[in-house]
Amino acid sequence: VFPPELRFGILKISNRIFNWFSSYCYFDITEIDGVNTNELYNAVQLYLSSSASITGSRVSLTRALNSSGFTYGLANNDSLVDSFNGITAYWEHVVTQRQSQTFSWRPLPDEKRGFSLKIKKKDKAYILKYYLDYVIEKANDIRRKNQDRLLYTNSRGGSLDSRGHPWESVPFKHPSTFDTLAMDPSKKTELMADLRDFADGQAFYQTTGRAWKRGYLLYGPPGTGKSSMIAAMANYLGYDIYDLELTEVNTNSELHKLLMKTTSKSIIVIEDIDCSINLSNRNKPNKKKQFETVQPEMRNAGGEDGGNSITLSGLLNFTDGLWSCCGSERIFVFTTNHIEKLDPALLRSGRMDMHIFMSYCSFPALKILLKNYLGLGEGDIEKNVLNELEEVVDEAKMTPADISEVLIKNRRNKKKAVLELLVALRVKKAEKNRIKNLIDVEEEEEEEEQEKRTLESPKEGGELVENCIKGNEELEEDLVMN
Ligand SMILES: Nc1ncnc2c1ncn2[C@@H]1O[C@H](COP(=O)(O)OP(=O)(O)OP(=O)(O)O)[C@@H](O)[C@H]1O
Numbered sequence: 001v002f003p004p005e006l007r008f009g010i011l012k013i014s015n016r017i018f019n020w021f022s023s024y025c026y027f028d029i030t031e032i033d034g035v036n037t038n039e040l041y042n043a044v045q046l047y048l049s050s051s052a053s054i055t056g057s058r059v060s061l062t063r064a065l066n067s068s069g070f071t072y073g074l075a076n077n078d079s080l081v082d083s084f085n086g087i088t089a090y091w092e093h094v095v096t097q098r099q100s101q102t103f104s105w106r107p108l109p110d111e112k113r114g115f116s117l118k119i120k121k122k123d124k125a126y127i128l129k130y131y132l133d134y135v136i137e138k139a140n141d142i143r144r145k146n147q148d149r150l151l152y153t154n155s156r157g158g159s160l161d162s163r164g165h166p167w168e169s170v171p172f173k174h175p176s177t178f179d180t181l182a183m184d185p186s187k188k189t190e191l192m193a194d195l196r197d198f199a200d201g202q203a204f205y206q207t208t209g210r211a212w213k214r215g216y217l218l219y220g221p222p223g224t225g226k227s228s229m230i231a232a233m234a235n236y237l238g239y240d241i242y243d244l245e246l247t248e249v250n251t252n253s254e255l256h257k258l259l260m261k262t263t264s265k266s267i268i269v270i271e272d273i274d275c276s277i278n279l280s281n282r283n284k285p286n287k288k289k290q291f292e293t294v295q296p297e298m299r300n301a302g303g304e305d306g307g308n309s310i311t312l313s314g315l316l317n318f319t320d321g322l323w324s325c326c327g328s329e330r331i332f333v334f335t336t337n338h339i340e341k342l343d344p345a346l347l348r349s350g351r352m353d354m355h356i357f358m359s360y361c362s363f364p365a366l367k368i369l370l371k372n373y374l375g376l377g378e379g380d381i382e383k384n385v386l387n388e389l390e391e392v393v394d395e396a397k398m399t400p401a402d403i404s405e406v407l408i409k410n411r412r413n414k415k416k417a418v419l420e421l422l423v424a425l426r427v428k429k430a431e432k433n434r435i436k437n438l439i440d441v442e443e444e445e446e447e448e449e450q451e452k453r454t455l456e457s458p459k460e461g462g463e464l465v466e467n468c469i470k471g472n473e474e475l476e477e478d479l480v481m482n
């Protein structure tokens, strides 16, 4: 009987000899690395799930929170062969009992799980360079497909959750799509093509050396579908949404931290950017002053501006500068009701790639609403009614939100709904015309007043000339006396 040390030594040497002659090498990917969860383990599990569902005789099934689908996985101690560009990879899911509970800040599972990857030694470099990245990418795709999209918010302020994340998330289930969105069809097609080009444009952005991101500025009156458009974009591309509440962010560095915690394939939204923060006031002297009197110790707390206020340059650095490149495939969307209030720096070309005006309901947009709310096509509506709708809709200046209200109210009686909409549009048009007439009358009166004043002005001018002459005469008299 050998002592344990000797047994261990012999085993180690024999292992080495075996490895020396073997043409394979092995990689262990454990579920928990120290105390951190190993992201690669989860990725491999998801990646293998796509083949496990087809080939495995015993597969594990999971359904995650927020998920609308099942995920298959390799069962314990089962194995699978995968091939990648002609190279074979042997995967084994190794599950062993954890020996003794070592001290840790959080309880570890009883089982020790990991994947073992066996490949030919000659393929090692290639596998490490390309295969693992491919596995992670595929896993992300599967995750996105299975999981409902998420809506993240930073409304908790700067505080972090137990996992150190500043964003809080809820499942995103907004039903708005480009089909339900009432807007000019040509504008819609253009935007959809732009989004598709962006999502498929990895190679383009790489060859041109541009950061893989795109910015849209949506502007227009309330109720014209800006928020609905963002939801439609997310549903179209399958992206998550980060709803950034700027008023909850105190410093530029806090903003950068938030950005760093966003994932790729996401839309970062700042709604009502004109109201969120006084962006034109880059240095915020008042706020600084307030800090100086209240909390003098915060004056030098990091950042170019003292780190105690969020500035326009901080925000632009977030969307445009070096910071915008940490992560890829992201869309920034700003919305505003008042484009004229925005700082020109934000509107300059190259800042936001597309400015999209969401306007009052046009006739093509109205047809979409009639189809979606009442199921009525052009042929289902009497010709003269349709003609009148077309005539009044532009001048009535009703928002899609107003129109959908009228349609919802009467949706059980389609004929009544259309007629009531026509009445509402006529009333709105008449109102608009009355206001226009009032303004015209006021302007006319103003003009008349102006004319009257100019007619009276020669008299005033005469007085002025008389005064000047009088003044001159007095001056001459003074000079003579002196
Ligand atoms: N273009 C549109 N197509 C379809 N529905 C619309 C459209 N615009 C508005 N609506 C309807 O009106 C409601 C309000 O629209 P939404 O919140 O998108 O407007 P908004 O432009 O974001 O307004 P605000 O400027 O007040 O944020 C939506 O729930 C939607 O049902």
Ligand SMILES: [Mg+2]
Pocket (backbone or CB within 6 Å): 226, 227, 228, 271
């Ligand atoms: Mg909105």
